[in-house]
Amino acid sequence: MTQDCQQVVEQAYLNVNVFLRTLVSIITTLAFMFSITEPLTFVAFVSVPAVVAISMKYSAIFRQISEEAQKSLADANAVANEGLGNMSTIRSFAAESFEQQRFGIAIGVYRKLMKKRAMFYLVYLTSTMMLPQVVTAVVLFYGGKLASEGQMEAAGAAVRVFELCERKPDCPLSGDLEPHQEQVGALQLRDLHFAYPARPDVKVLDGLSLDIPASQVVALVGPSGNGKSTVIGLVKRLYHASAGEILLDGVPIWQYSHTHFHRVVSIVGQEPVLFARSIKENILLGMSNPKRVAGEEISNVSIPITDNEIQDFARKANAHDFISQMSQGYDAEVGERGVQLSGGQKQRIAIARALARRPKVLLLDEATSALDAESESQVQRAIDGMIKEGCMTVVIIAHRLSTVKNSHKICVIKGGQVVEEGRHEDLLKRGGSYFQLVQCQLNAAEPSDKVDEAHDYLRLQSALRVYAERYGPIAEVGLHWNLDKTLVASVAQVRFTRPFFKGDGETSAASQVGELPNVHANSLRDVSIEHGPHVQMVCSWDAEDAQSVAETISKTIASIEALDRQGGEVH
């Protein structure tokens, strides 16, 4: 008894709980739906009374048929029991066939009733299951109609969805040019003007022109937000320039077919995007898709590439070793967005993917900036290896200037224009925007021995500046650099245009230099006098003594000033 009461209490508790939850959910759903659209809510709920009515009618019929069936089954059972219990009597009267027919008739009535019940159940199930589907279809149709007529508040959202579906891309995949001859990979950017569609009033590129010869490495550097990545975006055909054009091997890039262009021009971005597939499939992305996806046959773009070739590209990207160490090698899954790999590994696979297309132009947009020092040096080695091969044009954006120092050309982009271009050494000599960038980077660098040396170098530069300001331009400052994260002067060579020695013999010059204060005899490599319109002195110092070189030049300036003050004879 106690147990029974307990069960009743629990059941009642459960029922009240379910009832209240259902009630709250119905009320809030209705309120929410009414707040969005009244007519559609009525349509959506039209099925509820219909289902209730059908269920009530059906349960009445079902109950009646069930009662009749129950009775007929009892009748049939009675016939059977009677027959089975009195077998000898039936046999004695040879009444088997009669009794058999009696039972057949009785059970036939039961069968008919069960059939009827099954038919009703079929109709009931079909109608109650179909009705909500029909109502959904009506809601979608009616809702779509209301949305297209702008009569529904949520119409905005629906209209936006349709707009997105029907939106024509600003940059359609136009162009059908697929030249038969091999592309060379020369890029020309002519007077590019551009503003992003989202901010049409902000001019990002303002007449930018740039020549990127085939098989050369050209670096784009410059302060943040001045348009470097935008240039790459335009070269990648993500946007149309509002004026100006970009030519690949003399042909406007938009004339090339989509697939051809993106095979010739490949990119490694800052954040490598890998797909949840095997390493091999990631490397072959767009070149050889899997033939089946979820059992479905898909159209397959296939560019012949062997497993050996894939491994060669991975080797060039410095990725083969770590891939081979994985238990499944190239078939190893990389996980959602490549989560099962480190940043450096992902980036090296992205480089292998870019190389597998055998591109003629490779765009590297901050390809190493998101990596730690170890991964960066591995990726950097991969990039250096590719650059050394010299078989493709490389456009590289990097904030760390050590990454770009060996480029054939460095272009400083400021205010959407190329404000300076040239080789690393030439730009340093010029002391312009690039020099300032180097200086900023050094100032921001961590203190270390190398940075100290680099600061010495900068001191040397400013001493030379002072010299140039007071005594005219310095004919040449030959500086050889060893850029490894920071800047280190390895040899400083200074050619003074304003000679400050009496006499014109080498011996005399050397002795005079010897008299200069603070010249470290050991670090002074070479002194020579050159005769020309002016007698010039060329001095070279060892790397380690950039500081003493700077001091020497400062002192030299002081000596000249002293000589000038004394009215000394200076040529």
Ligand SMILES: Nc1ncnc2c1ncn2[C@@H]1O[C@H](COP(=O)(O)OP(=O)(O)OP(=O)(O)O)[C@@H](O)[C@H]1O
């Ligand atoms: N999709 C975009 N929509 C609107 N403005 C953008 C968009 N992308 C970039 N910009 C703006 O364009 C300008 C140039 O950006 P860009 O990315 O080309 O500079 P960047 O020189 O590459 O900078 P960083 O060195 O920091 O990468 C910036 O002012 C930036 O805010």
